[in-house]
Amino acid sequence: MAVLLQRPQAAMACLLLYYFTGGLSIPDPRQREALIELESSMQTGGQMVLTDAEQRLDAILFKIKQEEIMRADFPPAMHFFKARTLIRTSPIFSVLQKMPKGGALHVHDFSMTSVDWLVKNVTYRPYCYMCVTDSQSIRFIFSSQWPKALPHCSPWILLENLRAKMVNTTDLDNSIMSNLTIFTDQDPETVYPSQDVIWDRFEQAFLALWGLVTYAPVFRDYYYQGLSEFYADNVMYLELRALLPEIYELDGSTHDTAWTLKTYQDVTRQFTAEHPDFFGARIIFTVHRGVNISVMTRVVEKAMKLQRDFPDMAGFDLVGREDSGRPLWYFRDALSLPIERGVMLPFFFHAGETNLEGTEVDQNMLDALLLNTSRIGHGFALLRHPVAKGLSRKRGVAVEVCPISNQVMMLVKDLRNHPAAALMSENHPLVISSDDPAMFGASGLSYDFYEAFVGFGGIRSNVGSLKELAINSIRYSSLTPKQQEKALALWQRRWDKFVSENAF
DSSP, rough: SOOOOOOOOHHHHHHHHHHHTTSSOOOOOOHHHHHHHHHHTTSSTTTOOOOOHHHHHHHHHHHHHHHHHSSOHHHHHSOOOHHHHHHOHHHHHHHHHOOOOEEEEEEGGGGGSSSHHHHHHHGTTHHHHEEEEEEEEEEEEEESSOOOOOOOOOOOOEEEHHHHHHHOOOOHHHHHHHHHHOOSOOOHHHHHHSSHHHHHHHHHHHHHHHHHHBBHHHHHHHHHHHHHHHHTTTEEEEEEEEEOOOOOOOTTTTOOOOHHHHHHHHHHHHHHHHOOOOOOOEEEEETTTSOOHHHHHHHHHHHHHHHOTTEEEEEEEEESSSTTTGGGGGGGGEEEEHHTOOOOOBOOOOOOOOTTSSSSSGGHHHHHHHTTBBEEOOOGGGGHHHHHHHHHHHTTOOEEEEEHHHHHHHOSSSSSSHHHHHHHHOOSSSEEEBHHHGTTTOOOOOHHIIIIIIITTTOOOHHHHHHHHHHHHHSSSSOOOHHHHHHHHHHHHHHHHHHHHHHH
């Protein structure tokens, strides 16, 4: 790993010599070395020429990784909920936290910010009411008057009054927290025995926090806090998939979608002004894939209007579980409206977040490319679709790989077996992202980078791999070429500083 792979051409020359001699001779160690060198040069970062300082850092990481891979409790082979503590104590993770990771291009609006902050900050605010549903989930609302009763929910409780009666509020806070995340200290495979169970729990958690994060003052603060957490993890740019819901005030009045998008942009400008080395954030407007065609048509119409009124909006996507939602092809007429009308509305479709091989859902991979998606969200099924894989490479349509999400949501157990390991081995266009970090008990991007670097890449991935993954996050972003150039220059300065401070 510490050796620079600068001469793949020499390896290819050796291979040609091997073929011309018929391939029946006694194995030549030089040919073996050439094969190994050629294969290494094909991986993500394999063509990177490292500086002296980068080579020193690479040697350090290689030594640490050798020790880590030999551990009996190897984190990428374990469920993240069990591995999280081990990852936190890893020297590699410590380095990755300091590393400038570029952008996070696949993150969802209401799972970007720490659940601990949501409970300790937001639920302690005045006028916060809670009720308990028949299924033992919870709902929240902020209101200046006693709220109207919700169907299938207990009478509302003012949390301020409830806590005032308690000597210790820790148990209550922990109980609330457990409803806003799917992370568990228990055996996750026992708690979540199937994909249906974990997806139901996942969706219930979003319903539970909805009344908190759609309250206008919290909405602003939640997004700002989320940007702060990603910034603290050395992420300099974000593309956020956002439902752009109606946001409500204490008196019950509401704001429309345009207000929500404008508020995102206003908070982004504020955060960027206060943090000059943060490049910014863009919104990908989303709708749940469970809607019908008429609703989808209206939403696409709205997306086109928003794109016109807010040119900095990145684009459009469908969210929700692919296996139970409608496939992209079902919505082809609605999704064709922008091109029919000559409107530029970039798509960033979730596709291939499934292991239902050969089904209509599985065809989302090809359909996303037919609909000219700019990137592929998850793309877990890509290896089963050689045509889609070829088109993705040829067109430079990057796969947004979310390692922890795919494992937690039960697509793969051992992350060494994740399809992205094969994609990284041949430098397929891809970026690493974290999807719903707060839901998984993670934060920012470093946990997912750890799983990719140590789990996908194994012993061969190196500083060049990390560097290329970070650069990819800017190269495959929705930023204009000029913006990308500026962002890369900012990232390079931070990268050089990081290398010099960690290459002992």
